[in-house]
Amino acid sequence: MSRTLKRDIPGEDWRVTAEDVAAKGWPALFGDAVDPGVALVIEIGFGRGEFLLDLASAEPRVPHVGVEYSTKRVLKMARRLARLGLRNVRLVDAMAETLVRDVVVPGSVRDFWINFPDPWPKKRHHRRRLLQAGFVRVLAERLVVEGRLHVATDHEGYAEAIDAVLSAEPSLENVLAPAPFVRDVPGRRPTAYELEWRAEGRPMHFFEYRRRRFTG
Ligand SMILES: C[S@@+](CC[C@H](N)C(=O)[O-])C[C@H]1O[C@@H](n2cnc3c(N)ncnc32)[C@H](O)[C@@H]1O
Secondary structure, eight states: OOOOOOOOOSSOOOEEOHHHHHHHOHHHHHGGGSOTTOOEEEEESOTTOHHHHHHHHHSTTSOEEEEESOHHHHHHHHHHHHHHTOOSEEEEESOHHHHHHHHSOTTOEEEEEEESOOOOOSGGGGGGOSOOHHHHHHHHHHEEEEEEEEEEEOOHHHHHHHHHHHHTOTTEEETTTTSSOBSOOTTOOOOHHHHHHHHTTOOOEEEEEEEOSSOO
16 A cells, blocks of 8 residues: 655755755855854765754754755655754755756865665666766765765766775865775764664764865
8 A cells, every 4th residue: 555645844845956956055055053253064865764854963063965866855854844843954956967967066075975876777777876976076076175975875887996996086085084985883873774774784884084184
């Protein structure tokens, strides 16, 4: 039996559009919910949203943005945020590549989190993968100096490609060097996909890069 998707937002609706951001800017969209002048934390492809909720709850005065192209997921998360009364999260129903490129200004992000991006395992679909050289360059430019890019995947082939593309970006530095990634991050909250893949015994790959002070 299919359940009807509830569309009402039981409180404040924290969904914003790229046009809102372009017209008003992030500081106006967050208002007094966060401390002024604080760099953004952005999760791309937040899925069920539990990871973003944890991040935002741990730092309630820091602006958090969730970008997700599943309209249903964004709606569900908006309902959850409203119920919880969390005020420091804004949600955007958008393709991350476009949103980050068009309305996130360079040097404005403290952390990007990308957890279990779709691996597109077939070779002919690799071009659909999120982590490509061009987008990694855009992500790196959006970070503040010392800002972090965190990526997790369970997929061996995608992990190799991610390693190649991140290590080739001159403005990023591997925090975990000489290891390309780690299998576990103590204290890290598992996402819904992570729990599923761990139950299947798949190996984890957690990457962490930071924006260099000087680019080569
Ligand atoms: C495999 S799921 C992982 C979900 C969640 N991060 C987790 O670990 O449980 C990938 C998510 O990224 C979203 N997504 C994929 N490509 C995207 C893109 N280009 N922009 C925004 N969201 C995207 C999908 O809708 C999906 O929710």
